[in-house]
Amino acid sequence: MMPSPVSTAVAVKPSATRKRLGSWLIFSAVSLYFLIPLGATFYWSLRGQKDVLGFEAYRKLFADTNFLPAFSESIVNAVATIFISLLIVVPTAYWVTLRLPKLRPVVEFITLLPFVIPGIVLVFGIIRLYSRPPLLLTATYDSSRILLICVYVALSFPYMFRSVDNGLRAIDVRTLTEAAQSLGANWTTILFKVIFPNLRVALLSGALLTFAIVIGELTIALYMAQHTLGPYMANLTRSKVYEPSAMAIVAFAITWAAMGIIDFVGRGSSKHLQMADTE
Amino acid sequence: MSYLSISHVTKQFGNTVVVDDFNLEIEKGEFVSFLGPSGCGKTTTLRMVAGFEIPTSGKILLDGADITDKAPNQRNVGMIFQSYALFPNMTVAQNIAFGLSVRKESREMITQRVDEMINLINLEKHATKYPYQLSGGQQQRVSLARALAIHPQVLLLDEPLSALDAKIRVSLRAEIRAIQKKLGITAIFVTHDQEEALSISDRIVVMNVGVMEQVGTPFEVYNFPTTVFSANFVGSLNNASAEVVNPASGFISIDGVQFESAVDLTQRKSGDKVRVAIRPERLSFASEQKKANVVDATIENITFLGSVVRIRVKIGGTKFNMDTFNNPFLDLPKIGAVEQITCSREAVLVLDE
Numbered sequence: 001m002m003p004s005p006v007s008t009a010v011a012v013k014p015s016a017t018r019k020r021l022g023s024w025l026i027f028s029a030v031s032l033y034f035l036i037p038l039g040a041t042f043y044w045s046l047r048g049q050k051d052v053l054g055f056e057a058y059r060k061l062f063a064d065t066n067f068l069p070a071f072s073e074s075i076v077n078a079v080a081t082i083f084i085s086l087l088i089v090v091p092t093a094y095w096v097t098l099r100l101p102k103l104r105p106v107v108e109f110i111t112l113l114p115f116v117i118p119g120i121v122l123v124f125g126i127i128r129l130y131s132r133p134p135l136l137l138t139a140t141y142d143s144s145r146i147l148l149i150c151v152y153v154a155l156s157f158p159y160m161f162r163s164v165d166n167g168l169r170a171i172d173v174r175t176l177t178e179a180a181q182s183l184g185a186n187w188t189t190i191l192f193k194v195i196f197p198n199l200r201v202a203l204l205s206g207a208l209l210t211f212a213i214v215i216g217e218l219t220i221a222l223y224m225a226q227h228t229l230g231p232y233m234a235n236l237t238r239s240k241v242y243e244p245s246a247m248a249i250v251a252f253a254i255t256w257a258a259m260g261i262i263d264f265v266g267r268g269s270s271k272h273l274q275m276a277d278t279e
Numbered sequence: 280m281s282y283l284s285i286s287h288v289t290k291q292f293g294n295t296v297v298v299d300d301f302n303l304e305i306e307k308g309e310f311v312s313f314l315g316p317s318g319c320g321k322t323t324t325l326r327m328v329a330g331f332e333i334p335t336s337g338k339i340l341l342d343g344a345d346i347t348d349k350a351p352n353q354r355n356v357g358m359i360f361q362s363y364a365l366f367p368n369m370t371v372a373q374n375i376a377f378g379l380s381v382r383k384e385s386r387e388m389i390t391q392r393v394d395e396m397i398n399l400i401n402l403e404k405h406a407t408k409y410p411y412q413l414s415g416g417q418q419q420r421v422s423l424a425r426a427l428a429i430h431p432q433v434l435l436l437d438e439p440l441s442a443l444d445a446k447i448r449v450s451l452r453a454e455i456r457a458i459q460k461k462l463g464i465t466a467i468f469v470t471h472d473q474e475e476a477l478s479i480s481d482r483i484v485v486m487n488v489g490v491m492e493q494v495g496t497p498f499e500v501y502n503f504p505t506t507v508f509s510a511n512f513v514g515s516l517n518n519a520s521a522e523v524v525n526p527a528s529g530f531i532s533i534d535g536v537q538f539e540s541a542v543d544l545t546q547r548k549s550g551d552k553v554r555v556a557i558r559p560e561r562l563s564f565a566s567e568q569k570k571a572n573v574v575d576a577t578i579e580n581i582t583f584l585g586s587v588v589r590i591r592v593k594i595g596g597t598k599f600n601m602d603t604f605n606n607p608f609l610d611l612p613k614i615g616a617v618e619q620i621t622c623s624r625e626a627v628l629v630l631d632e
Contacts, residue, residue: 172362178331179364179422181351183378183429193377197368 038252045245057242061250064243070232077145077228078214081152082207085160088153090203093164094195097173108165111157119219126151127223144224152214159209167202208258216251280343282307282465283328283433288337290323290489297323299489301337308463310456312476315486316512321469324486325435328467330354341432357426361438363418365410371421372397372406378429396424399458416447423455427462434459434466440475452479473513477501485509507630510556517562517599520632521555523547531555531629534595539571540627554630559589561626562601564612565619572627576601576620578612592620 048056061067096103114122130137130147137147173195180190196203218230233251237244281304290298298320305311313321326332328339330351339347346354365374375396379389397406400420410418419439426434436455440448456479459466470476476483477497485492485500485508493500493509504510510518524530526544530537533555540555547553565573576592576599588609590601601620603609612618 171367172364175360175362175364176366178329178351179358179360179366179425180377180381181331182329182354182356182358182435183425184352184355184381185377186352189381194366194368198366200368 041245041248045242045249048242048246055246057246058250060240061243061246066227066232070227070229073227074215074229077149077152078211080149081156081214082210084149084153085156085210086203086207089157089160089164089206090196090199091191093161093168094173094191097165097168098177107161111161113157114155115158120223122151123220123223126220138224141225145226148221148224148226148228151220152210152217155213155217155220156206156210159213160206163202163206163209164199167199170202171198204261208261212255212258215254280340281305282309282342283467284338284340285324285328286338286340288324288327288334288339290320290327290332291335297489298327298334301489301491303484303491303494305465305467307465310459310466310468310479310481312468312470312480312483313486314470314473314476314483314513315492316471318488319486320489321471321484321486322437325437325467325469328433329356329358329435355429355432357429357431357434359419359422359426359434359436359439361441363410363415363422363442365418365421365425367410370407370409371402371413374410374421375425375428378425382429392428396428399427400424400454414447415443416451419443419451420454423458427458427464432465434464436466436468438469438471440470440472448475455479477513483513485512487512504556504628504630507554507556510628510630515559515600516556517559518554518556518630519597519599521553521629523549523551523553525549526551529624531627534597536574536595536597538574538622538627539624540629541624542627542629544629552632554632556628556630557599557622557626559600559602561622562592562599562620563603563622565621571621571624573619573621575617578614578616578618580614581611592618594620 043053045057046053046055048054048058048060092107096107126147127138129135137143176194176198177190180194185193215229216233217228218234221228222231222234229251233244233247236247283303283305285301285303285305288298288301289296301320301324303311313324315321323332327334330346330349330353334347337347338345341354341356366377369377372393375393376389379392384392393406397403400423402417402420402424405413405417410421413421419442422439439455440452443451452475455468468476468479477500480497482494483497483500484494485506487508492506492512493504495503500509500513504513507518510516519533521531521533521538523544524532524537526547526549529540529542529544531540531544531553532538538555574594576594578590579593579598580591582589582591583605586605587602588605588611590603590611592599592601599620
């Protein structure tokens with residue numbers, strides 16, 4: 001027997017509602033999974049003073065004479081890492097896209113290597129290789145720091161290459177390059193006036209991801225005896241009760257601010273890449 | 280000596296010959312179209328003139344100077360791309376000014392030239408807009424202005440209208456041609472659209488698998504194709520295998536049905552296999568126009584195409600299309616009827632098999 005249209009409509013309605021309810025349940029469960037630990041950490045960070053909820057732990061954290069040096073050292077390391085990484089990755093990705101597309105899988109594999117090698121393996125390998133002549137780079141704090149930045153540059157490759165590569169795929173690199181060439185531009189002009197401005201969002205997202213990694217990195221910095229934010233946080237966890245939670249919230253805030261910047265800049269710039277064809 | 284000379288140019292990618300011994304002389308101010316299907320080598324030839332590809336052999340001379348191995352940014356050649364290739368981070372005015380600022384022209388000169396170009400393409404109200412704020416047709420006009428701003432010696436257009444809808448395509452091609460004539464600039468236009476090539480060009484180069492099939496004015500290429508490919512590619516065409524019957528009087532036979540051609544067949548012998556080509560619009564009912572080549576034809580199908588009615592007929596064992604202009608009083612035959620069909624001697628083209 002054929003069901004009537006009314007009965008079909010009635011039969012469909014609960015199923016759609018069930019689906020929507022299911023989606024909301026999953027969304028709520030996932031949200032709680034992330035928000036409960038964050039809320040608990042924040043709550044714990046507010047208990048720095050007995051029986052009073054306040055920002056005492058944050059005050060103590062910022063008053064700690066070791067915090068700002070560690071924080072600023074990590075910032076400098078992150079900026080240096082981003083700068084070197086951009087200098088290596090952007091021209092490489094640009095050239096691969098433009099002239100050597102067949103090499104893309106090879107370059108992708110190389111940039112993914114930091115994901116495959118555990119940090120602890122990497123750091124012992126590096127210490128072993130660079131702690132004796134002719135490549136003695138662990139002799140002083142400053143030379144170790146240079147070495148650490150070089151390692152961070154390698155660690156940033158998967159994020160930086162992927163971001164830049166996605167950005168390059170979003171624009172017609174080849175045609176834009178040829179258009180600029182036919183107008184008389186040389187390679188430097190093309191890179192700085194045509195390619196870089198159109199990769200703004202990609203460069204920013206790669207840079208901020210790198211920033212987040214370098215700021216929170218612990219294993220390599222610890223074994224290379226560097227006084228950066230990672231080892232500082234680890235030390236704080238061992239010796240204090242409420243400050244580590246405050247530190248975690250500060251780190252979260254920095255990361256979220258970074259994501260906010262990407263989103264804000266991305267909204268403005270994505271319009272430029274859109275090619276209207278609505279005539 | 281011609282203004283642009285492409286001499287014995289060959290381009291190979293690995294073992295594949297993409298352009299084979301290409302020779303062309305282009306005069307100053309001439310508008311030449313490269314017409315052919317995908318993969319025929321037309322874009323590669325254009326890219327060699329632009330400097331994006333270096334010929335495997337041969338020479339390219341521009342105004343007497345050898346530019347074969349010159350970098351693209353040293354050639355002073357303007358290029359327009361199918362995808363417009365406007366710089367998304369720059370406004371219309373900045374896009375047009377780009378080539379001039381790269382050449383380190385003075386600010387006053389750049390402002391003056393940009394204004395001139397914006398007036399030329401009638402986009403005065405859009406100078407401060409970004410490419411994403413413009414329609415496809417407007418973007419391509421900006422691309423044209425940007426290429427012309429640098430006073431290029433040659434303007435190269437790589438299928439510039441392909442991404443646009445039909446109406447805009449027709450109006451923009453007229454605009455491109457008018458600007459090209461006004462400025463007297465030498466232009467090479469790549470297209471696979473025969474109507475575009477026929478309507479816009481001084482000369483057309485028909486290309487196929489890397490080889491030039493025919494070079495001529497649109498009138499010559501359409502009316503007097505010299506190869507089977509050229510005849511088939513430009514316009515619609517009836518073509519059939521035939522045999523030379525009497526070379527002196529121009530008689531040939533298609534499937535036992537005799538036709539008379541105005542083409543000189545004296546270089547051929549009786550019994551030679553040839554290919555005969557007749558445009559559909561050159562065939563007509565004999566009652567309308569009684570001349571030579573009157574043959575019996577069976578009406579197989581009639582298709583109404585608006586301004587034209589296409590009638591499929593069978594002459595001997597061979598099927599032909601016949602186009603006739605539509606009019607409300609057209610007395611169309613019945614399907615299956617046998618009618619007398621005719622065409623002039625000049626309409627019967629004879630090509631190598």
